[in-house]
Amino acid sequence: xxxxxxxxxxxxxxxxxxxxxxxxxxxxxxxxxxxxxxxxxxxxxxxxxxxxxxxxxxxxxxxxxxxxxxxxxxxxxxxxxxxxxxxxxxxxxxxxxxxxxxxxxxxxxxxxxxxxxxxxxxxxxxxxxxxxxxxxxxxxxxxxxxxxxxxxxxxxxxxxxxxxxxxxxxxxxxxxxxxxxxxxxxxxxxxx
Numbered sequence: 001x002x003x004x005x006x007x008x009x010x011x012x013x014x015x016x017x018x019x020x021x022x023x024x025x026x027x028x029x030x031x032x033x034x035x036x037x038x039x040x041x042x043x044x045x046x047x048x049x050x051x052x053x054x055x056x057x058x059x060x061x062x063x064x065x066x067x068x069x070x071x072x073x074x075x076x077x078x079x080x081x082x083x084x085x086x087x088x089x090x091x092x093x094x095x096x097x098x099x100x101x102x103x104x105x106x107x108x109x110x111x112x113x114x115x116x117x118x119x120x121x122x123x124x125x126x127x128x129x130x131x132x133x134x135x136x137x138x139x140x141x142x143x144x145x146x147x148x149x150x151x152x153x154x155x156x157x158x159x160x161x162x163x164x165x166x167x168x169x170x171x172x173x174x175x176x177x178x179x180x181x182x183x184x185x186x187x188x189x190x191x192x
Contacts, residue, residue: 004068007061013046013109015059021045031168036144039117039132046109051102111135124169125179136173143176144168 024041027034035041056063117133121142134141146166148155155164171179 004064005061007059007065009109009112012059012062013113016046016049016109017042019045019049019055021048024048031144031170032166036142037119037132039113039119042113043110043132046113047106049106121170123172123175125171125175128172130170130172139172139174141173143171143173145171145176145179 021044024035024044027041029035029037029041035044056066114133114135117131120129120131122128123130124145128140130140130142132142136143146168149165149167151159151164
């Protein structure tokens with residue numbers, strides 16, 4: 001059995017970001033926007049990237065590596081229906097619900113990207129430095145919490161959500177956890 005050369009994963013991240021996503025690339029950033037910063041947009045692009053066969057074939061080292069990994073992975077599953085696996089190599093849809101290896105690959109690429117992040121922010125409650133460098137649930141990760149602007153004592157439960165004007169604050173995960181437990185369901189959170 002041959003051993004395929006492992007790709008330069010940082011280059012794979014760069015190649016994915018070079019492809020981009022028109023909807024995400026053109027979206028605004030900011031504390032009250034869907035995408036907090038350019039890093040949030042980049043992570044969304046990496047997480048939702050569509051690995052088309054044409055794109056993968058344009059990256060020969062990655063293509064050979066994935067062919068070997070998926071062959072081993074597929075055989076380890078003990079599944080006899082090779083048509084499902086072969087469909088991808090013949091240009092079929094790449095992502096399937098059972099492609100656990102892809103979940104690991106995407107996580108690996110996102111973690112590599114996170115290593116590049118150096119910018120920090122301050123928690124609105126405790127003042128601690130927080131960063132998009134850290135994934136959700138890390139004590140120093142960033143959580144945006146939406147507060148209703150015109151309801152300082154809380155939003156009445158019968159108020160439709162789309163009628164509420166929100167203003168976001170940045171929290172560290174521990175402060176977010178404490179606030180959500182105390183405040184309940186009328187707080188909107190966005191995880192980065």
